[in-house]
Amino acid sequence: QVRLVESGGGMVQAGGSLRLSCAVSGINFRLHTMAWYRQGPGKQRELVANITTSGRTNYVDSVNGRFTISRDNVRNMVYLQMNSLKPEDTAVYYCIAADYRRTGWGQGTQVTVSS
Numbered sequence: 001q002v003r004l005v006e007s008g009g010g011m012v013q014a015g016g017s018l019r020l021s022c023a024v025s026g027i028n029f030r031l032h033t034m035a036w037y038r039q040g041p042g043k044q045r046e047l048v049a050n051i052t053t054s055g056r057t058n059y060v061d062s063v064n065g066r067f068t069i070s071r072d073n074v075r076n077m078v079y080l081q082m083n084s085l086k087p088e089d090t091a092v093y094y095c096i097a098a099d100y101r102r103t104g105w106g107q108g109t110q111v112t113v114s115s
Helices: none
Strands: 003-007 010-013 018-025 033-039 046-051 057-059 067-072 077-082 091-098 103-105 109-114
Touching (some): 003 091, 018 109, 033 067, 046 067, 046 077
Parallel strands (some): 010 109
Antiparallel strands (some): 018 077, 033 046, 033 091, 046 057, 091 103, 091 109
């Protein structure tokens, strides 16, 4: 009964910023690696960033230096701060929770970046 609810998506101009939030319930949050995936129109779904239970982070090369993933283990929240947005960042962004046996997906939130 994992539940992941994304929010914070919207429409912005190139160079702008957005912060995505993911509210997590139904799991032992502190034992899960959290991640953000995205899928742009006509593209494959790709891993954008993840953060482990110990706080280590990883980013796809195209967003490294612009995006920051973080987690709040008290509030069971995951965030993706997106700065210097580019039109190529346009996609549906999904919040992911993973442990050793299963992976849960949120419903996604749309991010649209205009030129």
